[in-house]
Amino acid sequence: xxKPARGTAFFILLSALFLSGGAICAHAAEIHVFAAASLTDxxxxxxxxxxxxxxxxxxxNLGASSLLARQIEEGAPADLFxxxxxxxxxxxxxxxxxxxxxxxxxxxxxxxxxxxxDSGLKIAAAEDLAGPRxxxxxxxxxxxxxxxxxxxxYLQGKKLWSRVIDKxxxxxxxxxxxxxxxxxxxxxxxxxxxxAGISKxxxxxxxxxxxxxxxxxxxxxxxxxxxxxxxxxxxLAWLESADALAVFQKYGFLLAGG
Amino acid sequence: xxxxxxxVVAFTLRVxxxxxxxxxPPGLAAAWLLARRRWAGKSLxxxxxxxxxxxPPVATGLLLLKLLGRRGPLGGLLHDRFDLxxxxxxxxxxxxxxxxxxxLLVRGARVAFxxxxxxxxxxxxxxxxxxxxxxxxxxxxxARNGILGGVLLAFARALGEFGATILVxxxxxxxTSTLSLSIYQLVQLGKDDDAFRLLAVAVVIAFAAVWVSxxxxxxxxxx
Numbered sequence: 001x002x003k004p005a006r007g008t009a010f011f012i013l014l015s016a017l018f019l020s021g022g023a024i025c026a027h028a029a030e031i032h033v034f035a036a037a038s039l040t041d042x043x044x045x046x047x048x049x050x051x052x053x054x055x056x057x058x059x060x061n062l063g064a065s066s067l068l069a070r071q072i073e074e075g076a077p078a079d080l081f082x083x084x085x086x087x088x089x090x091x092x093x094x095x096x097x098x099x100x101x102x103x104x105x106x107x108x109x110x111x112x113x114x115x116x117x118d119s120g121l122k123i124a125a126a127e128d129l130a131g132p133r134x135x136x137x138x139x140x141x142x143x144x145x146x147x148x149x150x151x152x153x154y155l156q157g158k159k160l161w162s163r164v165i166d167k168x169x170x171x172x173x174x175x176x177x178x179x180x181x182x183x184x185x186x187x188x189x190x191x192x193x194x195x196a197g198i199s200k201x202x203x204x205x206x207x208x209x210x211x212x213x214x215x216x217x218x219x220x221x222x223x224x225x226x227x228x229x230x231x232x233x234x235x236l237a238w239l240e241s242a243d244a245l246a247v248f249q250k251y252g253f254l255l256a257g258g
Numbered sequence: 259x260x261x262x263x264x265x266v267v268a269f270t271l272r273v274x275x276x277x278x279x280x281x282x283p284p285g286l287a288a289a290w291l292l293a294r295r296r297w298a299g300k301s302l303x304x305x306x307x308x309x310x311x312x313x314p315p316v317a318t319g320l321l322l323l324k325l326l327g328r329r330g331p332l333g334g335l336l337h338d339r340f341d342l343x344x345x346x347x348x349x350x351x352x353x354x355x356x357x358x359x360x361x362l363l364v365r366g367a368r369v370a371f372x373x374x375x376x377x378x379x380x381x382x383x384x385x386x387x388x389x390x391x392x393x394x395x396x397x398x399x400x401a402r403n404g405i406l407g408g409v410l411l412a413f414a415r416a417l418g419e420f421g422a423t424i425l426v427x428x429x430x431x432x433x434t435s436t437l438s439l440s441i442y443q444l445v446q447l448g449k450d451d452d453a454f455r456l457l458a459v460a461v462v463i464a465f466a467a468v469w470v471s472x473x474x475x476x477x478x479x480x481x
Contacts, residue, residue, distance in 0.1 A: 070448060183329065184328045
């Protein structure tokens with residue numbers, strides 16, 4: 001082919017890209033869901049059937065709830081916020097960043113202490129975490145990230161926080177704490193039971209009894225700045241349907257108030 | 259500025275300086291070999307040295323994490339033999355900074371060595387000076403400004419390291435928190451005012467380092 005044809009072909013390709021992009025946007029709603037890192041696997045499983053049934057597209061932004069709340073405060077394009085603690089939602093509600101009347105607490109979770117799958121450490125109670133054989137303890141960042149705040153609350157309740165603080169490695173989010181234990185670089189970690197459940201490289205040393213741990217609650221809400229409140233409300237309602245809740249429960253989540 | 263903030267600044271300066279001191283001998287050797295010698299595999303080594311400059315820092319961090327982790331080839335050895343942990347300690351901060359600033363140091367020093375007229379070295383040799391003496395009395399002094407410029411640029415790069423550091427060292431207050439990591443953490447906590455104070459410090463240090471480095475590099479061509 002002669003040389004000029006290449007330019008034409010390139011132009012056609014470029015136009016096709018733009019047009020197809022435009023077509024996707026025009027068709028269905030694209031719902032931006034900002035969700036706590038611990039919800040990652042459940043939400044990925046839930047996305048496909050919902051997208052198929054509704055025609056809407058779900059775009060997940062996963063991370064520490066603290067980071068997501070911060071992004072929403074700064075005007076990030078979120079339609080739905082699924083937080084791992086009430087405090088983050090309170091902050092957004094106070095600044096009127098939530099669509100009134102859409103907030104509800106949907107799920108709960110359990111904390112567990114995990115160790116690498118091949119670890120020989122004997123950890124059966126919180127006191128063991130303060131022992132000399134645990135040199136590195138991975139937690140989500142305990143000042144801001146919900147999983148870290150819960151873990152700190154648990155250890156404080158046990159009067160152990162000051163004894164473990166020097167070996168705490170704070171991580172970006174709860175999944176990063178899980179990864180630190182998986183890689184063996186941390187001797188132990190405190191994560192949600194649902195996180196431990198998806199990993200073959202860690203084992204649960206013990207589960208924090210619900211009465212001893214802080215109350216864990218996952219509130220969901222539509223973000224006030226959403227441009228598609230109806231689509232966002234529909235998805236939120238569906239996340240509370242029996243089908244969706246069954247998937248959450250399959251991953252080990254508990255139902256709020258249950 | 260609070261005591262913790264000063265601690266972060268001092269820690270960052272200290273580990274950056276340590277990282278640069280650590281890479282100075284191998285960096286100068288590599289630069290000299292690249293500038294003055296022809297050898298098999300030279301362009302391959304040259305490319306490898308430059309890689310950290312262009313690779314995503316997080317990717318470099320991941321390689322370091324695998325290498326230095328308790329189950330990695332090097333980290334495993336240190337852990338089992340010497341009971342020494344690297345990951346999540348200040349050593350990991352130094353390692354990340356060293357690897358990330360190595361290319362800048364080598365590039366700066368290499369250009370400096372290349373700027374030294376080989377005829378001057380040749381004259382010294384004809385006058386009976388050995389290779390070591392030529393290097394110490396002719397090449398290094400003449401390349402000094404260029405090398406110092408490269409050192410400062412590498413130092414500035416080390417100060418700002420983030421992507422690799424957060425993977426291998428985490429962000430542990432008082433232990434591995436550097437300026438960059440602290441700023442990131444403060445923004446996440448919503449403490450923008452504190453973040454801006456550290457940002458101001460970072461700008462001042464980086465400005466000073468680059469400014470002085472430019473002065474050295476500008477003086478390089480002068481006789």
